[in-house]
Amino acid sequence: MxxxxxxAALLLSAASVVADPLPSWNNGDAKQAITRFVTDVTNAGGExxxxxxxxxxxxxxxxxxxxxxxxxxxxxxxxxxxxxLAPAHPEWKEQQPFxxxxxxxxxxxxxxxxxxxxQLLMATHAGMTSEEFSDIVTDWxxxxxxxxxxxxxxxxxxxxxxxxxxxxxxxxFKTYIVSGGGVDFMRPWTExxxxxxxxxxxxxxxxxxxxxxxxxxxxIREAEVAFVDDKxxxxxxxxxxxxxxxxxxxxxxxxxxxxxxxxxxxxGRRLGLILHHDDAEREYAYDxxxxxxxxxxxxxxxxxxxxxxxxxxxxxxxxxxxTELPR
Amino acid sequence: MxxxxxxAALLLSAASVVADPLPSWNNGDAKQAITRFVTDVTNAGGExxxxxxxxxxxxxxxxxxxxxxxxxxxxxxxxxxxxxLAPAHPEWKEQQPFxxxxxxxxxxxxxxxxxxxxQLLMATHAGMTSEEFSDIVTDWxxxxxxxxxxxxxxxxxxxxxxxxxxxxxxxxFKTYIVSGGGVDFMRPWTExxxxxxxxxxxxxxxxxxxxxxxxxxxxIREAEVAFVDDKxxxxxxxxxxxxxxxxxxxxxxxxxxxxxxxxxxxxGRRLGLILHHDDAEREYAYDxxxxxxxxxxxxxxxxxxxxxxxxxxxxxxxxxxxTELPR
Numbered sequence: 344m345x346x347x348x349x350x351a352a353l354l355l356s357a358a359s360v361v362a363d364p365l366p367s368w369n370n371g372d373a374k375q376a377i378t379r380f381v382t383d384v385t386n387a388g389g390e391x392x393x394x395x396x397x398x399x400x401x402x403x404x405x406x407x408x409x410x411x412x413x414x415x416x417x418x419x420x421x422x423x424x425x426x427x428l429a430p431a432h433p434e435w436k437e438q439q440p441f442x443x444x445x446x447x448x449x450x451x452x453x454x455x456x457x458x459x460x461x462q463l464l465m466a467t468h469a470g471m472t473s474e475e476f477s478d479i480v481t482d483w484x485x486x487x488x489x490x491x492x493x494x495x496x497x498x499x500x501x502x503x504x505x506x507x508x509x510x511x512x513x514x515x516f517k518t519y520i521v522s523g524g525g526v527d528f529m530r531p532w533t534e535x536x537x538x539x540x541x542x543x544x545x546x547x548x549x550x551x552x553x554x555x556x557x558x559x560x561x562x563i564r565e566a567e568v569a570f571v572d573d574k575x576x577x578x579x580x581x582x583x584x585x586x587x588x589x590x591x592x593x594x595x596x597x598x599x600x601x602x603x604x605x606x607x608x609x610x611g612r613r614l615g616l617i618l619h620h621d622d623a624e625r626e627y628a629y630d631x632x633x634x635x636x637x638x639x640x641x642x643x644x645x646x647x648x649x650x651x652x653x654x655x656x657x658x659x660x661x662x663x664x665x666t667e668l669p670r
Numbered sequence: 671m672x673x674x675x676x677x678a679a680l681l682l683s684a685a686s687v688v689a690d691p692l693p694s695w696n697n698g699d700a701k702q703a704i705t706r707f708v709t710d711v712t713n714a715g716g717e718x719x720x721x722x723x724x725x726x727x728x729x730x731x732x733x734x735x736x737x738x739x740x741x742x743x744x745x746x747x748x749x750x751x752x753x754x755l756a757p758a759h760p761e762w763k764e765q766q767p768f769x770x771x772x773x774x775x776x777x778x779x780x781x782x783x784x785x786x787x788x789q790l791l792m793a794t795h796a797g798m799t800s801e802e803f804s805d806i807v808t809d810w811x812x813x814x815x816x817x818x819x820x821x822x823x824x825x826x827x828x829x830x831x832x833x834x835x836x837x838x839x840x841x842x843f844k845t846y847i848v849s850g851g852g853v854d855f856m857r858p859w860t861e862x863x864x865x866x867x868x869x870x871x872x873x874x875x876x877x878x879x880x881x882x883x884x885x886x887x888x889x890i891r892e893a894e895v896a897f898v899d900d901k902x903x904x905x906x907x908x909x910x911x912x913x914x915x916x917x918x919x920x921x922x923x924x925x926x927x928x929x930x931x932x933x934x935x936x937x938g939r940r941l942g943l944i945l946h947h948d949d950a951e952r953e954y955a956y957d958x959x960x961x962x963x964x965x966x967x968x969x970x971x972x973x974x975x976x977x978x979x980x981x982x983x984x985x986x987x988x989x990x991x992x993t994e995l996p997r
Contacts, residue, residue: 396867473909517869530913540723541913542844543869548910553902553928560932562909569910575880582800582889583875584911586857586868601880605887 364510367503367661373616373653377507380614384590385514391612393590395515400591401581401602402504404522404529404546406636407595407618408537410499412627413490415635417528420483422447424467432466441466453634465566468525468549473562477531484532494666497536502664507593508537516591521545521581523573523598527564545584547572577602595620596636603641603650615650617641622656691837694830694988700943700980704834707941711917712841718939720917722842727918728908728929729831731849731856731873733963734922734945735864737826739954740817742962744855747810749774751794759793768793780961792893795852795876800889804858811859821993824863829991834920835864843918848872848908850900850925854891872911874899904929922947927968930977942977944968949983 368374383391384398405411425435425444435441440459443451452459468476489499508518518539520529526546533539550567553560572580578601581589592599592606595618607615619638621628630638645652655662695701710718711725732738752762752771762768767786770778779786795803816826835845845866847856853873860866877894880887899907905928908916919926919933922945934942946965948955957965972979982989 396861399869474915526910526913534723542726542911544913551906551909553905553932559935560905560928562905562932578880578887578889579878582878583853584869586853586871588801601887605880605889608886 373658376651398516399589400516401519401521401589403594403599411636416496469564469566480531503659519543545580573598575601578605597641600641625662692833700985703978725843726916727843728846728848728916730921730926738963743823796891796893808858830986846870872907900925902928905932923963952989
């Protein structure tokens with residue numbers, strides 16, 4: 344080998360080590376599908392090139408960017424808020440589903456179904472201004488801890504996904520969250536934690552009423568759901584909010600099926616990804632029969648539609664950010 | 671004067687001429703209010719400093735960024751679409767409000783009121799996919815001409831506002847449209863014309879249904895209005911879409927009153943602006959009694975709230991972009 348080429352080879356190898364933008368991803372099919380896709384759509388003059396303005400990537404939140412077991416974080420928030428508000432509502436001690444919520448009786452809560460859940464949601468999410476609610480969420484997140492990992496929920500985000508978000512943005516993508524969760528439950532912290540600003544978070548929406556409150560105009564949260572951003576609602580939410588069809592969609596459950604379908608059915612190069620939780624030791628293992636984040640139809644569709652299934656166990660060499668990270 | 675300071679003075683004066691980011695604005699109170707505001711909120715360390723991420727500026731569209739007389743452009747589109755679709759609807763010849771629309775009978779149309787308008791809107795805006803509607807709008811705009819100025823509507827945007835949008839963006843602002851008009855009527859062209867991408871356009875929204883169409887998933891526009899982004903709907907639309915309170919709002923009619931109120935009631939430095947159409951020669955003169963873009967309560971509020979009223983006649987030395995501009 345010539346001295347010059349040896350030097351070049353060393354340089355290249357050093358650069359590839361330094362530059363790996365996805366160090367928490369093992370070098371397997373999933374990582375290669377991602378880097379190949381990004382290389383191709385950013386290759387000016389290549390047949391798959393996509394202008395930066397159209398590089399829209401959408402991510403589910405619960406179970407895709409952060410942990411959704413043993414229950415959705417927003418439900419943990421609801422249960423804690425019912426406790427916090429209980430002194431002002433003595434009637435809740437005898438009234439379902441509040442009684443079950445206060446007693447942590449998840450079986451009764453589950454039996455109360457969607458209607459019971461809506462009662463709890465509205466009792467804890469409505470009646471204040473939009474800005475007051477942001478503060479309540481921020482306060483709660485600063486104190487709440489995950490029951491198994493004993494860390495703040497905002498530290499139980501997936502390190503490989505943080506790297507993927509940053510990698511996409513470094514390649515001119517605009518990264519969006521498209522979640523069934525409440526948009527106002529996510530926006531107070533997504534910029535700090537994911538680098539995704541509030542205006543790039545699409546989610547379910549509560550009715551808002553514009554009115555005077557203490558002499559100043561305010562937006563009051565009303566006890567009515569205005570839009571559910573889940574399942575077939577996800578493509579609708581994307582169109583309403585973004586007005587473009589994404590070229591990359593990443594989800595983990597049947598709630599993401601239509602978002603993945605609609606994204607990957609677009610013309611030109613597209614990438615659909617599904618996170619498969621198969622690592623009970625480092626995180627959780629669940630799919631077809633899970634109560635939260637059920638992955639059944641979308642797992643079957645992945646095979647027929649050519650979506651990339653990402654395995655927590657084999658594709659990720661790290662799940663969560665280091666504990667010592669300042670967050 | 672030393673040779674060096676003469677040279678420096680010449681340089682400075684040349685720079686200030688070259689660098690005026692708002693050449694179509696006369697040097698009066700309005701221009702000064704704008705440049706002072708931008709200077710102050712971008713002055714790191716100053717008491718009015720606002721981090722770039724929070725520099726959200728919202729603009730009404732009709733009558734603020736482009737002409738809204740003799741009628742809203744979207745209504746001109748509706749009337750043309752009724753003509754185009756009439757051969758497939760022979761019954762419209764006898765059926766109101768379609769008969770009046772076909773005959774250009776604006777008096778009867780006006781008398782048909784909101785209900786009549788909704789019938790025309792739904793007959794022309796629903797039944798196709800979201801992407802098909804974008805193409806219809808784009809085709810129409812390429813052919814339609816304004817009755818008085820005989821130019822494409824997308825050339826009847828205000829040159830001083832194009833300069834203001836660019837000036838704000840150059841200072842780290844994110845510029846948004848917040849319009850009572852249909853979001854899907856604006857998004858196909860706002861990026862090309864204003865430099866505002868589709869995802870930064872907030873507007874009224876039609877119901878969308880996700881379903882298979884010709885073997886592929888699609889979003890079908892349904893004959894139902896899902897959200898009206900006007901008056902008190904504007905702050906609601908802003909919160910839903912952006913999730914932050916803007917620091918600058920620019921409108922021109924009573925439809926913008928609540929957006930201006932809510933924006934300027936926020937903590938810290940804020941700027942509210944109202945465009946007053948008072949130049950019948952170069953554009954139009956209208957305010958308190960106008961059918962389109964009525965400016966009455968908001969004009970009174972401007973005085974009491976300290977909003978800056980911008981006069982087309984005295985604050986702008988040019989109204990429209992030069993004809994020869996390639997658009």
